[in-house]
Amino acid sequence: MPKRLALVLLLLAAASPAIASKPEGELSWLNAYAGRHYTLRASVNANRFVFLPVVHDLATLELKGELFPLMGPEAIVVRDVDLDLDRAMATFTFTSEHGDKGELVFAAPLNSSETMGQAQVDGLLALVTEEGGVAPFLVNAEANVLHFKGSNHAGGFAVGAEYQDVASAQADGVKLCTACFAPIHLLPDYEKEVALGRRVAVEVRNAYPAVTDDAVQRRVREVGHRVLEHWPLPLRGYQYRFTVVESAEPNASACPGGWIFVHDGLLDLCESDVELEAVLAHEISHVEMRHGLRQLRSAEKAANAGVFASIVVAAATASQGAEGAGVAVAAGMAAVIATTATE
Numbered sequence: 001m002p003k004r005l006a007l008v009l010l011l012l013a014a015a016s017p018a019i020a021s022k023p024e025g026e027l028s029w030l031n032a033y034a035g036r037h038y039t040l041r042a043s044v045n046a047n048r049f050v051f052l053p054v055v056h057d058l059a060t061l062e063l064k065g066e067l068f069p070l071m072g073p074e075a076i077v078v079r080d081v082d083l084d085l086d087r088a089m090a091t092f093t094f095t096s097e098h099g100d101k102g103e104l105v106f107a108a109p110l111n112s113s114e115t116m117g118q119a120q121v122d123g124l125l126a127l128v129t130e131e132g133g134v135a136p137f138l139v140n141a142e143a144n145v146l147h148f149k150g151s152n153h154a155g156g157f158a159v160g161a162e163y164q165d166v167a168s169a170q171a172d173g174v175k176l177c178t179a180c181f182a183p184i185h186l187l188p189d190y191e192k193e194v195a196l197g198r199r200v201a202v203e204v205r206n207a208y209p210a211v212t213d214d215a216v217q218r219r220v221r222e223v224g225h226r227v228l229e230h231w232p233l234p235l236r237g238y239q240y241r242f243t244v245v246e247s248a249e250p251n252a253s254a255c256p257g258g259w260i261f262v263h264d265g266l267l268d269l270c271e272s273d274v275e276l277e278a279v280l281a282h283e284i285s286h287v288e289m290r291h292g293l294r295q296l297r298s299a300e301k302a303a304n305a306g307v308f309a310s311i312v313v314a315a316a317t318a319s320q321g322a323e324g325a326g327v328a329v330a331a332g333m334a335a336v337i338a339t340t341a342t343e
Helices: 024-033 118-128 166-171 190-207 214-229 264-269 273-288 291-301 305-320 325-341
Strands: 037-040 049-054 057-064 074-084 089-096 101-107 137-140 145-148 159-163 241-245 252-255 259-263
Touching (some): 101 118, 145 166, 273 291
């Protein structure tokens, strides 16, 4: 039987050492976890992997199930412990207090001679449960930045204070690591929507160069963020990017996921920031209402994506302008949507 539990990550693409045999009796300690009760902590981000330093490598815990990411504490009971020796993994199957099922999948370092032992399992559990008695957050003393101990980069710096919760650290003026505490998006098809927006934004940039005047760009960004700060409804959490592009056409466009482009021709017509706010609010509403994703879903349902693409060309041409670059952008946007819909 395998001696160690292999790391289940992208690192599997790299060459790994052979797995030696280990008597099954030496792994029987894992069965003691069946029936135990834990309270899982709220997720700090959407990443479902938790890491624990072991020698010069990382042991891992993968959180699997529709329960994740957790928006608040959740009581669970471990129902079963399974050793998948062929795949070299140990899996704890659990049920939550609300009846949801999930799995905790443990894996030992790929490039370490140390086996997955009870200390590693308990160390990983302590980072994601309230029973471990461990402060899960620590501060990079030099940068005054808070990190989650279970991230794959929380090390290599002078450690300052440790915290049980993020709010206490923020109250002390500690900044948050943007990787550890990336926003959690629970929107259906969010990744698909952002991927579509990124591709459409490339089409816009290819057709319209960005204005090089920093003052102009700064003005639009500041007005855009002011609109967001006073948005009358809860924002969905998109990362908005406001860019002024060179075009005499009095127009603006919004791409799925938060890319917003304003033509300098339209900017010239705005006689005040109030008028610019109205323009940006209109474009933001397109993003918040997820109109681009709706188009993509319609394309996916269409029997012929090419037919749908021609419809989008007509509609996009009307909004982008019927001449020159406007037609090119409209065609590009339609091609992106049609291609994405068939992927």
